[in-house]
Amino acid sequence: MLQLSALYRYPLKSCKPEVLDSARFDALGLAGDRRWMLVDAATGRFLTQRALPHMSQLSVLWNATGGVTLAAEGLGSLDVAVPCDQADTLRGVTVWRDSLQVPDAGDEAAAWVSAFIGKPARMVYMPEGRARWLPDGYGTVDDKVAFADGFPLLLIGQGSLDDLSARIGRPQEMLRFRPNLVISGAEPFAEDSWKRIRIGTMELRVLKGCSRCILTTIDPATGLRSQDREPLTTLRTYRQVEGEILFGQNVVGDGEGRLEVGMAVEVLE
Known part of the structure; x- marks a missing residue:
């Protein structure tokens, strides 16, 4: 039979399941699956394990409100809430050939993920209304x-x-x-x-x-x-x-x- x-769910693209x-x-x-992503702060290009294998060691737990808790060795943990979907929060990002505008999670999350990644990065969120075809x-x-x-x-x-x-x-x-x-x-x-x-x-x-x-x-x-x-x-x-x-x-x-x-x-x- x-x-x-x-x-398996992967709340943050290319990180722990x-x-x-x-x-x-x-x-x-799947609710909460890959609704979050890390991007290069300068270009908005998506970041993955392909170039950054240590992303596999970033723990991410999704909660019922859509937010996540990040955790990594040496950095402790950080709760990140779903950002407001409004003009002043939007950031241009690129996923393969798709270019889109999605809400940025803010400076605190950016500082945390930048410390983990080792270079300036931002964390962004995908509302259902901005999803890709x-x-x-x-x-x-x-x-x-x-x-x-x-x-x-x-x-x-x-x-x-x-x-x-x-x-x-x-x-x-x-x-x-x-x-x-x-x-x-x-x-x-x-x-x-x-x-x-x-x-x-x-x-x-x-x-x-x-x-x-x-x-x-x-x-x-x-x-x-x-x-x-x-x-x-x-x-x-x-x-x-x-x-x-x-x-x-x-x-x-x-x-x-x-x-x-x-x-x-x-x-x-």
């Missing part, structure tokens, strides 16, 4: 995304990770791939053929495979890169399609609802 075996037993889903995906050719006019790279949700089959670990010869951490939903009970890469699934009362559309990058070579526990460039080295031998290394599926939910770990998963199409 297929079942939802794990749920929260492991959840249940989660509410809203118009932008999905990449051209995917989803519908109603599908939107917060600060995730391109899609609201990422799904990975546990069987796919087990297959990869066996090929490499040592266990690989699921969190290297930063999924929101982990499905157990399926054959390796069965999710590649899914188009629609149901979990509980929620239906989800499977849109496209997820192209993987250097971020997957960072150990989520330590923030250190693997010297042998695994798992990319092995994935390239059997998961490369038209120059992209694919692992996991980008997904969008239809409507709102709540999911719990252990729920049955039904493949509808």
